[in-house]
Amino acid sequence: MPQIAQLLETYASQIFWMLVTFGIIYFGIARMMLPKVEATVDQRNKKIADDLATAEAARAEAEQLEEGGDKELVAARTEAQAKANAAKAKAAAATEKSLAAADAEIAEKMATAEADLAKATASAMASVESVASEAAADIVAKVSGVSITPAAAAKAVKAVMANG
């Protein structure tokens, strides 16, 4: 086994070159180059984290804006609904009022017309009476030759009309 057989002649050289090599690796590579590599990784990770944070902030802002927009939309809708309701109520009230007025007018007109009608009927009735009594007097005179007074004729007509 050369490791043991050559131990005494080679240990100094092995240790010396080992320390030299390892020293260069440690001080030259691991302490000089490695931190730069790590710094690059850290820098990249930091950049990624920053970008992610920025994106997250932007998303939150957008969400907030959306929420605000929603609120405004709801408010506007409520307002519009209230206005519409008010307008509807107003219109209904106006219609009712004009309807009432028209009703009143119609009722008045009807009352007048009815009164006129009644008057006309009464006058007509009166003229019918007088015509009937004259006719009755004429008829009596022609048929019996008896002349009757217009008052008696009118009395007889009235009695008949009251019955009929």
Place this chain on the structure above:
Amino acid sequence: MATESGKIDPMYQFEIHPLVDFNLFGYDISFTNSSLFMLLVLGVIWIFMAGGMKRDIVPGRWQMAVEGVSGFVNNMMSSSIGPEGKKYVPFVFSLFMFILVANFMGMMPFGIVPGVHTFTVTSHFTITGILALMSFSIVLIVGFWKHKLHFFSLFVPHGTPWWLLWLIPVIELFSFMVRPFSLALRLFVAMMAGHVLMKVLAGFVINGINAEALWVAPLVSVPSFILMIGITMLELLVCAIQAYVFALLTSLYINDAVNLH
């Protein structure tokens, strides 16, 4: 592979040969094939890391790979230790990358170039021992630095009944002291065993083909070759797992030192 009188020595791959002789204060610190592969490992790690240094916000494939490895170690540290684990990322990253690349380097088929032999740095317990000692020392230093002598409470877990106080600390201390050995030996043995197995199977294939009896090649070489493909896959997996285990255990040990129990 040294072929002496037709034999293939599966241990030859672990031998260290000096390439350039150096001497420092009487110590032989020659530049060896082992040192060469350590520098190769260093170069590969450097190229890998340098390729991911573009620092783009939208990473390319290479940068993605580098960031993946660094993120992997980072996650391991923060999940084992917590936010304080960040401090120890460079150390565990160095450990992980060195072991991983050294393991993979040992699997590279450089041997197809004649005269070139792949060397697995982590198959030597001198190397794995240093790595383990380093992580053990970090645990000790951090533990005593942060908790002073209170660090010894690590050996008395919460809820220990008073009548076991004579036994539990001894067991805990023992398991604590064994950590560097288990770290070093696990890696060293896994790498060495795998490479010996592969080399033995490769020997079967080659010797089977060279055998005088014609029935040996289909009966020995072919099954060995098929088995070798599977073993190679397994070894590649072991390379990554061993690096991960070493790094993970180190992070857990550091967690002991940072947070006690």
